[in-house]
Amino acid sequence: MNLIRGFATTIKHLLEEPVTVQYPEEERPVRERFKGRHVLKRYENGLERCIGCALCAAACPAGAIWVEAAENTDEERYSPGERYAKVYEINMLRCIFCGYCADACPTQAIVLEHEYRLSFTDRRDAIYTKAQLLEPPPSGAADTPQQTEPGQFTRAIPEMEDPR
Amino acid sequence: MGLTSKLGEMGVITVRLEDAVNWARTRAMWPMLFGLACCAIEMMSTQASLYDLSRFGMELMRPSPRQSDLMIVAGRVTRKMAPVLRQLYDQMPEPKWVLSMGDCASCGGVFNNYAVVQGVDEIVPVDVYVAGCPPRPEQLIHGIMMLHERVKQEHISDWA
Numbered sequence: 001m002n003l004i005r006g007f008a009t010t011i012k013h014l015l016e017e018p019v020t021v022q023y024p025e026e027e028r029p030v031r032e033r034f035k036g037r038h039v040l041k042r043y044e045n046g047l048e049r050c051i052g053c054a055l056c057a058a059a060c061p062a063g064a065i066w067v068e069a070a071e072n073t074d075e076e077r078y079s080p081g082e083r084y085a086k087v088y089e090i091n092m093l094r095c096i097f098c099g100y101c102a103d104a105c106p107t108q109a110i111v112l113e114h115e116y117r118l119s120f121t122d123r124r125d126a127i128y129t130k131a132q133l134l135e136p137p138p139s140g141a142a143d144t145p146q147q148t149e150p151g152q153f154t155r156a157i158p159e160m161e162d163p164r
Numbered sequence: 165m166g167l168t169s170k171l172g173e174m175g176v177i178t179v180r181l182e183d184a185v186n187w188a189r190t191r192a193m194w195p196m197l198f199g200l201a202c203c204a205i206e207m208m209s210t211q212a213s214l215y216d217l218s219r220f221g222m223e224l225m226r227p228s229p230r231q232s233d234l235m236i237v238a239g240r241v242t243r244k245m246a247p248v249l250r251q252l253y254d255q256m257p258e259p260k261w262v263l264s265m266g267d268c269a270s271c272g273g274v275f276n277n278y279a280v281v282q283g284v285d286e287i288v289p290v291d292v293y294v295a296g297c298p299p300r301p302e303q304l305i306h307g308i309m310m311l312h313e314r315v316k317q318e319h320i321s322d323w324a
Contacts, residue, residue: 024306
């Protein structure tokens with residue numbers, strides 16, 4: 001009797017569909033809150049959200065982020081406020097994808113998106129520059145640097161909708 | 165081309181020797197597991213049935229260097245472990261490749277201190293670095309596919 005029960009279990013498992021994900025052809029979607037490669041975001045008018053404050057670099061436990069800020073002018077404006085990130089580099093081999101940079105960012109400029117295919121044949125390729133991290137401007141908006149009117153973008157951090 | 169056209173009707177395929185050898189090398193690249201930390205857990209789950217590395221001819225994950233082609237360094241390598249890793253690498257037969265899995269093996273990651281080797285490429289030549297802390301199984305498979313592409317481009321003149 002036990003023998004029949006044992007074989008029944010075996011036959012039941014023989015008829016099951018295989019669970020294997022055929023990865024390079026078929027991809028399993030990641031979770032909504034998965035933390036993958038970083039993306040630098042923009043406002044609707046095409047200006048960069050990043051204001052070069054380097055709070056992300058201060059919050060990073062691995063020291064993977066390097067920010068160099070420069071001054072904005074109304075003729076060449078990259079972001080609202082006084083300063084923008086001239087150099088923004090993340091070493092993907094140092095980054096541990098904890099998301100502290102996204103938590104520390106006062107303008108929600110840096111977001112960990114769902115891209116995870118990060119393999120390199122050289123360690124120098126792992127340092128992502130600002131041009132690689134910055135998302136393209138939204139449709140209809142101009143790329144930075146933009147020429148703006150004086151006094152239009154004096155505030156670096158947008159006003160809170162519900163300040164408490 | 166003359167040989168191909170003459171033998172074409174007889175059902176014979178001719179390929180270059182390096183293409184055939186590189187094809188064989190990529191289709192049966194036995195890994196030597198070097199699981200040192202949490203990345204090893206993801207390496208195990210890559211080996212398990214959900215991602216199933218044996219689809220790429222890598223079903224034998226064994227800790228014996230003399231039967232291995234690919235060393236997957238998964239986890240942080242301490243200064244005390246480094247001579248052991250180098251010795252095991254030296255015991256592997258040619259041709260051999262090294263895949264550095266995860267941040268700690270690739271460049272020290274979050275452990276920037278005196279006890280941890282800042283990148284396993286200080287002691288062994290690394291072919292592919294896989295970022296992630298730890299990398300998803302897909303990321304490791306992506307790194308392995310990248311290594312396969314690299315192996316396919318090797319030439320007969322590079323063979324020692």
